[in-house]
Every structure is written in structure tokens, then in C-alpha cells.
Amino acid sequence: MRKSRGPLSASSRPNGLPRYRLGLAVGKSVGNAVERHRAKRLVREAFRHCQHGLPLADTGGYDLVVSVRGSCPASLAEVQASLTGLAALLHAEWQRRSERQRGGP
Numbered sequence: 001m002r003k004s005r006g007p008l009s010a011s012s013r014p015n016g017l018p019r020y021r022l023g024l025a026v027g028k029s030v031g032n033a034v035e036r037h038r039a040k041r042l043v044r045e046a047f048r049h050c051q052h053g054l055p056l057a058d059t060g061g062y063d064l065v066v067s068v069r070g071s072c073p074a075s076l077a078e079v080q081a082s083l084t085g086l087a088a089l090l091h092a093e094w095q096r097r098s099e100r101q102r103g104g105p
Helices: 033-053 076-102
Strands: 002-005 008-014 021-026 062-068
Touching: 002 076, 008 076, 021 033, 033 062, 033 076, 062 076
Parallel strands: 021 062
Antiparallel strands: 002 008, 008 062
């Protein structure tokens, strides 16, 4: 499933591990090679700072594939906020899906 927030878009899937894993996709629309590498470093650093505070499912963590769209945000705080918000949205959606499968409301 895919959700977007600001310049970041993310797909997720439960991985059964007690932690999150990160994958990155940064296209040429972000800019030249220097700007794309900066965007990757920024997202990796944001993930490193906030990964232990991200919500876990009953079965464990998630695999996140994050895509940077358009121009990369300027600050680490913006990327952390977007990444944390995306993880919360994706976790809530996976929880809703598992409730529906179990026959809940």
C-alpha cells in the first residue's frame, strides 16, 4: 500500500521482524546526482533518528520503500516529520486491514 506526505511517498509491507527496514527510490526529477545523493542521505539520517519511535505491528515491523518526489525538503526535521507521519498512516491502514480480515468492525 502507498501513502504520500509532502515530498515523500512510501510503500510498506509487514516484514515479521522486530524492526523496520528502509528502501529508497530517488528519480531524476529530484535533480542532478549531487541533489539525489543528498536526498538519500537526508532520508537515511531521518530514518536513523526516528526508527525506534515508529509504530510496530503485532507481527513486528515493516519494510518501507520511500520515494522522494520533486524537490527534496531543506531540513532534517521536515523529513523526520514526513517519515514519522507516513509510518503512522501506513501502520493504521495495516491495522484496519488486519481487523477486517479477523472479522472485526
